Amino acid sequence: MKLNRKIIMIASAATLAFGAISLPASADDAPYTVTDGTHLDADSYKGFKLFRNWCARCHGTYGQGMVGPNLADSLKFISKDEFTKTVTNGKSGTIGSMPAWKKNKKVVAGMDQLYSYLKARSDGAIGVIKPKKTK
Template sequence: MKGRSILLLTTITAVVLALPVVYAQNKPALAQQVAYKVVDGNKVDDNTLQGWKTWRALDCERCHGAQQQGLVGPSLVDALKQIDKDEFKRTVFGGRIGKGMPDFSASPRMQKHWEDLYAYLKGRSDGNIKPGDLSPMAGN
């Protein structure tokens, strides 16, 4: 009986010690502030404008659609409601090769403007930036 008590105690101790680790790994991500400014749905700050220009320059619409609605790639309007900035960064700099998403880590433009692209897409996902061409806000 003594051997069983030690085994049970060891098992309980291992479970109790593991609980904080499991909780920390499953803790929801904190909401991240995304810096984009938009007026009238299509006038944006300089950084967000660079994000839109990056979208256009890297021809992202050929897979994700001109309005980010999804084609062969997923809708980014929907995806940006669920993924955070870190997941976005991992995706553009690692790709999802098996699903057809290229790795843009060798792109100097993406390296410089990935956060701007995220802000633009987040503004589209939030419904604040309308589809189509953008222009700079007055006073930028």
């Protein structure tokens, strides 16, 4: 009993520490901030722009899916780690084939920003609309 409680305490302390390290920008655990359902924080907005440049032709303008899967759905199920690995190394599966992005410096540098935008889409914080950047 005592040991169990200790483990839980250690686990929650670790969660707190991890949260503080990985998400310095906001108090809750969302990696984005959406205002009025239309405006994205600067990083997520950068993510949208990267997405539009490199990913939209296969995954749809706002990630809703085309020849590539709907990423707003995917991000409900895959972890940030899986996201990063998939984008870095590419993926061939039942739907089709995605090239690896590890040689694209902009995509690699913007991985967190891409994830933030798509997570905002996945959580429904921003819809299938052209987002604006929060001033």
